[in-house]
Amino acid sequence: MPKILLVDDSPFSLRLASAALESLHGCSVICAEDGYTALELLSIERFDLMITDLNMPNMDGLGLIREVQRRWPELPSIVITAYGSEAVATQALQAGAFSYVPKSHLREELANTVRSVLKATDRQRNEEQLLCSVVEQSLTLTLPNYEARISPTIDYVQKLVAAMRLFPPARLMHLRVALEEALSNAIVHGNLEISSSLRERDDGCHTKLIRERRHQSPYDSRRVTIEIHLNRHSATFVIRDEGPGFNLTSIPDPTAVENLLRPSGRGIAMMHALLDGVQYNDAGNEVTLKMNVRERTDGPSEDGDT
DSSP, X not given: OOEEEEEOSOHHHHHHHHHHTTTSTTOEEEEESSHHHHHHHHHHSOOSEEEEESOOSSSOHHHHHHHHHHHOTTOOXXXXXXXXXXXXXXXXXXXXXXXXXEGGGIIIIIHHHHHXXXXXXXXXXXXXXXXXXXXXXXXXXXXXXXXXXHHHHHHHHHHHHHHTTOSOHHHHHHHHHHHHHHHHIIIIIIISOOOGGGGGSSSXXXXXXXXXXXXXXXXXXXXXXXXXXXXXXXXXXXXXXXXXXXXXXXXXXXXXXXXXXXXXXXXXHHHHHHSSEEEEOTTSSEEXXXXXXXXXXXXXXXXSOO
């Protein structure tokens, strides 16, 4: 039975919203008169959805949503707004609320909005449970020569790795930094053949050349390939560009701490510092990154073992 936390300092608004939710058969609605009471209830009970007014004393709805996002980021929320609160409602959406409903339309819109949000979170929860049951997976991705594609690609990879619960948050962040470095190197230095020395200049030449070569032959047809292999022991990424490669002996020793501060080769040094394995092929256009699982992050098993 879905449990909904309804937060509003107005008894009339609480009655109005509760009445609007009566069509959601099987839902349990618990009311709180302000943000602090809501936080107390959230700390002792599990809820599937929070609906909150924005204008409340002590802690307003915007502050409540921000605190809920910090402490219970998996809990979806809907804001209900009075006329003239549209700007604050936009802020609430930016802070993490799923949707908002004007108080003047509670009877017509609230139940349908709640139904839609609960269905969406159910789908997400089912997907996460399915991913948690995966013990091994491999896939291959290709990227064009646009650095803007790096971040969403890593977001997707992190979602896969996080769902398998291989690493704690800090190591997930280490993995992200290393993948960003490797993919950026593959695009800029590999496929586009742009020297890192240009980045040290302050004349915009580095950025200008990246834009130009994306549309020039032979660079424009090149792609970056990412082979991903995940299992309960490690996460391995093989990143390959279609450039001519580079001479590995020209890069400062990446394992030396002092080279973390050097502009040239700094990315490779970072990867060595953050990962358990960094191995280039002889041509210098393929790197294999490996992070080993050091500890369990999936908590106790269902039979009670730890």
